[in-house]
Amino acid sequence: MASPAREGDKIRCDACPVMCYIAPGRSGACDRYANEDGNLVRVDPLVIIEKTKAIGGELVPFLDRGAEWDGEIINTDDSFITAIGAGTTYPDYKPAPFIVSRQVDGVDMITVVTEGIFSYCGVKVKIDTDRHLGPERALVRVDGEPIGHVTTAEYGSQMLSLGGVHHLTGGGKKEGRVTCAALLDLCNGRPVEVAIDEGSTVVIEAGKPPIVNGVKEERMRVGCGSATVGMFASQWHGLVDEVVVVDDHITGVISEHQAGKVIGWAPTGIKIKGRRSTPGRYFQVAEPGTGWGGTNVDDPLVILGDFDPKVAKPGQSLLMVSTTGEQFAYYELGDDLKPQKQDMPDGLMKSVRLIEENCEPALCTVLFMGGAGGSLRAGVTENPVKLTRSVKDTLTRITCGGAPAYVWPGGGITIMSDVTLLPENAFGYVPTPALVAPIEFTMRREDYEALGGHMKHVMPLAEARAGKKAIQNDHVLAGQKGAASKQGVPWPTDERHFGWSKAAKKEPGT
Numbered sequence: 001m002a003s004p005a006r007e008g009d010k011i012r013c014d015a016c017p018v019m020c021y022i023a024p025g026r027s028g029a030c031d032r033y034a035n036e037d038g039n040l041v042r043v044d045p046l047v048i049i050e051k052t053k054a055i056g057g058e059l060v061p062f063l064d065r066g067a068e069w070d071g072e073i074i075n076t077d078d079s080f081i082t083a084i085g086a087g088t089t090y091p092d093y094k095p096a097p098f099i100v101s102r103q104v105d106g107v108d109m110i111t112v113v114t115e116g117i118f119s120y121c122g123v124k125v126k127i128d129t130d131r132h133l134g135p136e137r138a139l140v141r142v143d144g145e146p147i148g149h150v151t152t153a154e155y156g157s158q159m160l161s162l163g164g165v166h167h168l169t170g171g172g173k174k175e176g177r178v179t180c181a182a183l184l185d186l187c188n189g190r191p192v193e194v195a196i197d198e199g200s201t202v203v204i205e206a207g208k209p210p211i212v213n214g215v216k217e218e219r220m221r222v223g224c225g226s227a228t229v230g231m232f233a234s235q236w237h238g239l240v241d242e243v244v245v246v247d248d249h250i251t252g253v254i255s256e257h258q259a260g261k262v263i264g265w266a267p268t269g270i271k272i273k274g275r276r277s278t279p280g281r282y283f284q285v286a287e288p289g290t291g292w293g294g295t296n297v298d299d300p301l302v303i304l305g306d307f308d309p310k311v312a313k314p315g316q317s318l319l320m321v322s323t324t325g326e327q328f329a330y331y332e333l334g335d336d337l338k339p340q341k342q343d344m345p346d347g348l349m350k351s352v353r354l355i356e357e358n359c360e361p362a363l364c365t366v367l368f369m370g371g372a373g374g375s376l377r378a379g380v381t382e383n384p385v386k387l388t389r390s391v392k393d394t395l396t397r398i399t400c401g402g403a404p405a406y407v408w409p410g411g412g413i414t415i416m417s418d419v420t421l422l423p424e425n426a427f428g429y430v431p432t433p434a435l436v437a438p439i440e441f442t443m444r445r446e447d448y449e450a451l452g453g454h455m456k457h458v459m460p461l462a463e464a465r466a467g468k469k470a471i472q473n474d475h476v477l478a479g480q481k482g483a484a485s486k487q488g489v490p491w492p493t494d495e496r497h498f499g500w501s502k503a504a505k506k507e508p509g510t
Contacts, residue, residue: 011035015088015475016117016430029431033475040474045481046085047423047438048465049402051078051491079482080492081464082402083113083438084426087475089379090117094472095454096379101445102461104493108445110458111492112380119434121370122148122163123186124416127202127210128220128362130323132248132288132296133158134199141195145178146171150196153249156220156323160194160204162186168433180433186366187419187427187435200290206366207420213290219359221323225252225293226281228323231358232351233259239347241317242268246285246303246327248294256280269311270318273303293322300329307337319348325355365418368400368427370437372413380441386451387441388413394499396443396451399492401426402485405439415439423483442492444500 010021013033020028027034027043034043087097096114103109127133133150134140140148140160148162167179185192191205203211210217222228225247233254236243243254254260255268257280274285285303289296297303300320307316314335321328330348331339344352377384390396391413398405398413403421408414419427428436449455457472469476485491495501 009038011038011040013040013475014091016090016434017432018430030429030436032428032430032436039476042085042087042475042477044085044425044428045479046477047082047401047426048480048482049080049082049423049485049492050482051080051485079461079465080402081111081113081440081461082399082423082426082483083115083440084401084423085477085481086113086115086438087473087477088115088117088436089376094379095457095470097473098464098470099454099457099459100461100464101458105495107495109493110443110445110448110453111461112441112448112453114376114379114439115428115436116370116372116376116439117430117432117434118370118437119168119432120165120373121183121368121435121437122161122167123183123419124367124369125160125162125186125204126154126365126367127158127160127204128156128360128364129158129210129212129217130156130221130248130294131212131217131290132199132294133160133202133212134196135288138197138199141197142178142182142192145175147175147179147182147194150199155224162194163435176433177431180429180435183435184427184429187368187437188425189419204364204366206364208364209362210364217362218326219324219356220362221247221293222325222355222358223323224250225323226250226257228252228321228355229254229257229280230259232355233257233265234263235351235354236319236348237263237265239345239351240319240330241266242270243319243321244270244272244300244304245321245323246293246295246297246300247323248286248288249283250277251282251285251293251303253280253282267311268316268318269308271305271307273305292327293324300327301331301339304339307333309337312337321352321355323355324359325352328352366420367416368419368435368437369414369416370435372415372439376439377413381452381454383452390443390447390451391441394497395447396441397492397497399440399442401438402440402483402489402492404490421486421489440492442497444498447500 013020013028022028022035024035034041096112098113101110138150139146151159151161163183168176182192189206193203195201200213225245228245229252245252255265272282274282286295286297291297316333318331330344334340374384377387381387400417401422405415405417
């Protein structure tokens with residue numbers, strides 16, 4: 001095993017470009033490596049995913065660091081070694097920290113694990129809300145520093161793009177530090193409060209409801225105004241003369257909508273302020289905001305013009321409702337054909353509750369996104385482009401901490417992974433600044449040989465689990481920790497993930 005450089009009683013850690021000299025009993029700037037009795041130790045335990053059950057989440061020490069593995073057999077049938085706690089390949093001249101082999105259903109498989117240092121990384125955030133968070137391209141800030149921007153509004157959600165190399169390294173030092181800290185918290189499932197220029201403040205926490213301007217979102221909309229009209233038209237028919245579903249994107253009017261016409265809805269003479277698209281569908285009825293249906297409206301009547309006296313009649317009823325059912329009001333026209341607010345009839349209240357029932361819970365989704373550069377790939381093979389081709393040919397499976405990773409089409413290896421599927425605290429950082437993320441490459445032994453893999457550094461998984469040191473490493477590990485396989489998450493070595501398997505050929509797209 002290689003030994004770290006020394007300066008007196010300090011040892012040099014070269015796991016990132018900072019190259020700290022660490023005094024005895026102290027850790028480096030990243031808090032990931034420490035000097036323990038003259039050994040460079042990766043202080044976080046190596047995480048092993050257990051297929052059947054959790055070990056209990058406690059640190060399990062390896063064998064005595066001075067002892068050799070005695071050949072004791074350790075069951076590896078239901079376990080998968082992740083890169084969490086494994087260490088990195090930096091400074092890129094050496095193979096990945098662990099390259100392990102095991103038999104899977106009679107196939108000799110190899111998994112290469114490393115904690116990648118990602119400057120080219122960020123998160124894509126999906127926030128389920130009808131409320132206007134900010135205009136597209138508006139800067140997203142933490143502690144006053146820009147860390148990303150607002151992108152597009154999707155169906156019931158607002159998208160943010162946070163991080164990226166320009167915020168991490170292209171701005172001032174504080175911008176880089178704040179960006180890195182925010183990304184680390186988001187990826188590790190901790191809440192982050194952001195402020196959007198010309199918009200709202202939002203507390204983002206993966207898998208939890210967003211908090212917009214101090215108010216927790218309960219649900220995402222059932223559909224746009226037009227879709228809501230279509231879904232509930234038959235249930236409203238006969239109970240009310242007119243229904244308007246207020247929506248920042250497409251406001252629906254049932255008497256004009258095709259769904260209403262098909263079931264015989266009579267005209268009401270209603271007039272809507274806004275740009276008419278097709279019958280019963282209106283754009284831009286108000287400005288975006290945090291009121292009714294994602295508009296800036298608190299009183300829905302402001303989007304109405306005067307009713308046509310040739311069609312409308314006194315006593316005519318009107319239901320106005322938002323796309324989540326959170327806001328609703330019932331009116332009847334007076335003698336002057338002006339809507340007068342009335343108590344909501346029980347029959348209509350049931351339909352409003354049905355809208356609410358069909359709305360899914362509002363959540364924040366955080367996807368880690370990073371590009372595996374040449375240095376990271378060099379830890380897998382002496383010919384990095386062959387790894388890229390092997391991934392694209394589905395001969396090599398990529399996971400992040402054992403969780404599935406979506407590989408973008410096109411050149412290079414750019415991945416996305418849902419952070420809620422990874423074990424807790426799977427991400428770290430280095431103060432360059434950059435994120436440290438676990439990444440694993442799994443393939444058949446023959447495919448690893450074909451892409452120029454570091455075959456001399458392959459060890460059985462059982463030996464790695466027993467604490468045997470890999471010859472390329474200048475650090476030792478603190479221990480190992482078990483984590484339960486999460487329900488519904490595909491097992492990393494399942495043969496259906498690979499293009500060579502019969503199962504994959506029967507199930508295209510797996």
